[in-house]
Amino acid sequence: MSESSPTQEQAAAPEPAKEKERLFGLLDLDARFDLTRFRLIRALLKSRWMPLALILFNTFMFMIILVATLLGGFSAGNYNFGIMLVWILWWVLLMFVLVPVFARAWCLMCPFPIFSDWFQRRRLINIGEEPKKPWGLNRRWPKWLKNMWLMNVLFLVTTFFSGFLTVRPFATFVLLGSVILAAFIVGLVYEKRSFCLYLCPVSGFQGLYSQFAAAEIRRKDDAICKAHKKKTCFIGNEQGHGCPWLLMPFKFEKNTYCGMCLECFKTCPHDNMAFNLRPFGADLLVDTKLESKGLDEAWKAFIMLGIAVVFYLGFQGPWGFMKDMIRGTTLPGFLSYIAFHTVFCLAVIPGVFLAFCWLSKLASGNREVPLKKVFTGFAYTLIPLGLGVWVAFSFGIILPNGSYLLHIASDPFSWGWNLFGTANFPWTPVLTGYLPHLQGIAMLLFYLFSVDYGTKLARRIYPEPAQAKRGFVPILAALTAVTFLFLWLYMG
Amino acid sequence: MKQRETIALGLMALATVGTLAAIFGYERYRRATQFDVVLIARAPEYGNWDPRTITVPRGQPVRLHIRNIDTVSHGFGLPAFDVAVREIEAGTATTTTFTPDRAGEFLFLCTVWCSERHLEMTGKLVVQ
Ligand code: SF4
Ligand code: SF4
Ligand SMILES: [Cu+2]
Numbered sequence: 001m002s003e004s005s006p007t008q009e010q011a012a013a014p015e016p017a018k019e020k021e022r023l024f025g026l027l028d029l030d031a032r033f034d035l036t037r038f039r040l041i042r043a044l045l046k047s048r049w050m051p052l053a054l055i056l057f058n059t060f061m062f063m064i065i066l067v068a069t070l071l072g073g074f075s076a077g078n079y080n081f082g083i084m085l086v087w088i089l090w091w092v093l094l095m096f097v098l099v100p101v102f103a104r105a106w107c108l109m110c111p112f113p114i115f116s117d118w119f120q121r122r123r124l125i126n127i128g129e130e131p132k133k134p135w136g137l138n139r140r141w142p143k144w145l146k147n148m149w150l151m152n153v154l155f156l157v158t159t160f161f162s163g164f165l166t167v168r169p170f171a172t173f174v175l176l177g178s179v180i181l182a183a184f185i186v187g188l189v190y191e192k193r194s195f196c197l198y199l200c201p202v203s204g205f206q207g208l209y210s211q212f213a214a215a216e217i218r219r220k221d222d223a224i225c226k227a228h229k230k231k232t233c234f235i236g237n238e239q240g241h242g243c244p245w246l247l248m249p250f251k252f253e254k255n256t257y258c259g260m261c262l263e264c265f266k267t268c269p270h271d272n273m274a275f276n277l278r279p280f281g282a283d284l285l286v287d288t289k290l291e292s293k294g295l296d297e298a299w300k301a302f303i304m305l306g307i308a309v310v311f312y313l314g315f316q317g318p319w320g321f322m323k324d325m326i327r328g329t330t331l332p333g334f335l336s337y338i339a340f341h342t343v344f345c346l347a348v349i350p351g352v353f354l355a356f357c358w359l360s361k362l363a364s365g366n367r368e369v370p371l372k373k374v375f376t377g378f379a380y381t382l383i384p385l386g387l388g389v390w391v392a393f394s395f396g397i398i399l400p401n402g403s404y405l406l407h408i409a410s411d412p413f414s415w416g417w418n419l420f421g422t423a424n425f426p427w428t429p430v431l432t433g434y435l436p437h438l439q440g441i442a443m444l445l446f447y448l449f450s451v452d453y454g455t456k457l458a459r460r461i462y463p464e465p466a467q468a469k470r471g472f473v474p475i476l477a478a479l480t481a482v483t484f485l486f487l488w489l490y491m492g
Numbered sequence: 493m494k495q496r497e498t499i500a501l502g503l504m505a506l507a508t509v510g511t512l513a514a515i516f517g518y519e520r521y522r523r524a525t526q527f528d529v530v531l532i533a534r535a536p537e538y539g540n541w542d543p544r545t546i547t548v549p550r551g552q553p554v555r556l557h558i559r560n561i562d563t564v565s566h567g568f569g570l571p572a573f574d575v576a577v578r579e580i581e582a583g584t585a586t587t588t589t590f591t592p593d594r595a596g597e598f599l600f601l602c603t604v605w606c607s608e609r610h611l612e613m614t615g616k617l618v619v620q
Contacts, residue, residue, distance in 0.1 A: 048496070052500065056500075056503050056504060056507045057507070059504070059507040059508060060506075060507040060508075060511050063507065063508055063511040063512065064511060064515070067511075067512070067515055080583065118504075123497055124497060124500040124501055124504060125496055125497055125500035126493060126496060126497045126500075167563075411585075413515070413519075414559060414561060414583050414584065414585060415519055415522075415559060415585065417518075417519075417522070
């Protein structure tokens, strides 16, 4: 783009008024509500104590979790503080509110990479007088790995052990310990948050599902960014570090790789960064040269859906033999679980989806559109649906087990403590009678989002509206089928 | 500015080392003040009673704190002094008090059929 002045742009022939896209035909997709208009929030976002204060709090929490998972021994899974906090509280918070509403809000307060940051920056909170070379080798991440594939694999492999992670405290200790250690070691070799961008097992799905979130960090005014030649948000200044997630805050359009670290609020001398609330799902339509839709994200969507099915069958479903497989009761059972799980997530789901995309292309009557474009494009319709599945799954965790939290808060190590006097709080399932209904409602709600964005994506895949309409029918059928499958699983 | 870094470092130390110190300090204090013997219960294949032998003085009340860190229920019985805790559920802890009024060696045992090797889940109380 040339650096044209605003007046020139106005003088150019007025663009044919582009029809505004609306969510469910109601909410303007470009609508934004910038929270920095409140002075208090603006001050918070610009303070160097944010997000460090939250990170320090979570460092404290994870210290307790590590001790609990290490010394809790073989206490019953449901009574271990670490397991409860990680797999019931943390996981549910992630899937319930943090990711679907606030994007990578967890990464904002995540304690895992703090030691790496601290080492590289040589300071915990301050910036240092002049730009100093960061410690560590500071290598660039290899270009061919700058995508989600590695995280896809790592996350899938982590789920192989889900049966142990939720029962054996020590397994959770090993997992958390290795994430924290890996974050540090990777930080010694590679620049900034390379670990978070391309390795962290919980990063991939947060990035993918953040596209659906109702919050975003973005520049306010393009013109201000253009005029500001010294891109301090990228290179850093005395107020803050250049974007640790290697984004260009003056340019990016998609939540996926923004860790919400808030540095750009500090480094922008024009206060041009906004913390916006926005309509759900706005990023699902983004497809620019810099942030193009890709197969890596498509596969992430498949994997997340596949894992949800397998987890449901293995943890909440009625079939005992599957539980035994996932818990590794016998080695052959465990291995067949791994094999089934992997093939199902990596090949079966994408294969079935591909078939529907092929039908879509056939139905559209458009022969020029490459099948790959249809496939990657429509894969994004699985993002709202996948989130719905996970929200429904989370209901199934928190309602029956939530009351344990009171118990473990008082006696985190099963040492017979009673810090808050709730150690003997009995197990009280909450609203479990309504569980299937809540799960059903969640599924249907997110299904509607998928359908709505599906029609919009169809318009981007097929040039002609009529083609788009016809081409969307098979996808609609697929989305509906998946929804019914889960409704059947959850509601019986 | 310098000060801010110091505060941050202090908070970091508090969140890490401080947390550890608080956890273990509190547990030590509790053990020292609230009971005399801590006993860990696990099925024999996972470690059995720990310790297997408890030594206490004669004539003084003993506060015995039993932690079941196993995945199955256990029980505690000390027939010589009529002590019985019928069930200690997995992952829970219980406290019981008794006064040994004679010296000698006495058997204590698990009273819940907890594993194939349940019968091996025994220990020795030495009263001096
Ligand atoms: S990517 Fe992973 S390690 Fe990095 S901030 Fe997010 S959750 Fe933490
Ligand atoms: S754009 Fe970069 S600097 Fe700004 S909040 Fe996101 S990750 Fe941080
Ligand atoms: Cu026993």
